[in-house]
Amino acid sequence: MSVKPQPQPQQNHLLAALSPEVQERLFPYLELVPLPLRAIMYEARRPMRHVYFPTDSIVSLQYVMENGASTAILVVGNEGLLGITLFMGGESTPSRSLVQSAGYAYRLPRPRVKEEFKRHGQLLVLMLRYTQALITQIAQTAVCNRHHSIDQQLCRWLLLSMDRLSHNHLTMTQEFISNMLGVRREGVTQAAHKLQQLGVISYSRGLIKVLDRPRLETLSCECYEVVKKETELLLPYLPQRSVITNADSIPTARLPMQPA
Template identity: 55%
Template sequence: MAQIANHRNTVASHQIVNSNAIAALRMKGDVAYDALQHRPVAPRALAGLHGHHPQHNGLLAALPEADYARLSQHLEFVDMPFGTTICEAGEQMQYVYFLTSSIVSLLYETADGASSETAVIGYEGIVGADVFMGGGASLHRAFVKSAGYGFRIKASILNEEFARGGALQQLLLRFTQALFTQMAHTVACNRHHTIVQQLCRWLVLSLDRLPGDKISMTQDLIANMLGVRRESVTEAARKLQDEGLIQYSRGQITVLDRDGLEAHICECYAGIKKVYEGLLKN
């Protein structure tokens, strides 16, 4: 709980690339100057800045060209440092976040401060499904567990786009169904399966959203997200390390044998993976 608790009151203070970035790019000759300096930077300018583009997000990449062009006008590029709290449970979300390289954990917290992770979101999805599903207020605390970048859009604008129907609405509804499926499997796994199985599921779900085989995370934070004692995570991690599946050192886990990890995982991961693989196929 220690490190997460330190960030409880850290509301997302994202660095929005706006007029300053446009001015800098103008000097470099990378993009034509736009007199409307206060509107979000165009996606092509952002790609030049950080090597990131909105279509690195799976949902945005799957949109028809016309829908994407209309939506992209309203996107703002954001830096998402580790430990940032995007929103607290019960807060009205002002923005919805399309993730590209960051990973966000959705946490459910009890009145006495205990918490557990109910879902993890990466480049395949968005943070803020509560907005277009009619609630507006977040049901979870959204916590950046792996630093990276993303794009945000005002909740009011996304709601207008969602109301149009069409491809965006269908994609967002399918993602929400996949998210609910992940939550259901997570609840069942945390209740019925061993700590080793839970840890393997957690590691592989993180790997699915990372470009490499390294996960920066302390055992304290993992224990908090799984809702178990730190000693249980230490014992499970030691077992996996003794089997040559992972290497753990100073808050960094290196996965040496993903297939070996998957051999330990219960059926929960397969159920989650199947739904997410079908998310963008249609």
């Protein structure tokens, strides 16, 4: 039985884009940590002690209302980092950070982040550009949640998730996804069923398999393409994503269709 290799810092595209000089300063202080599914990375209004650079995990930032209802406002994966508040002048955030797809991340202590940031060098530039990309994602998510159907929102969410993973396997309940989208669980089930009827996805025993990604992009609203283009413009270090046409090679995502 082969042992899965330990994730390397360069699996995070932002860390990989740093010059060797900056990497030599930061990499000795990076600590690899597991991110279990549904783990809370940051709680609202709590002090933040680290910045996290995901390698093969996805973390969603959710805004939680007083009545407990929540909606995801953005997702973070191997394209960037979690914890922009630390270098934007704050020590906490009004949102909650929840692991959407389990995996690993490298974390960097707050003092090291601020020390490197104050050099006004490469890390500063990359972080500011990444912050602008997140602002675009937040704005487009707000528009999408207000004006587009649950079907379109689910397509957008699946596409954003796949863009940030190499394996693209997601294990989560309908309730979790409904909380992410800020909609009722029944709406998620109906939307997934429609996609299956159209031949875009298939699911059995909680396993969703994307059969036609180009069609999935077509069925999604324009919000996905807006975020994707702006992200690629601001973050030129991201690898080019090729369009997969062979249905057998399309990655999969786990989505239980029955209440957990």
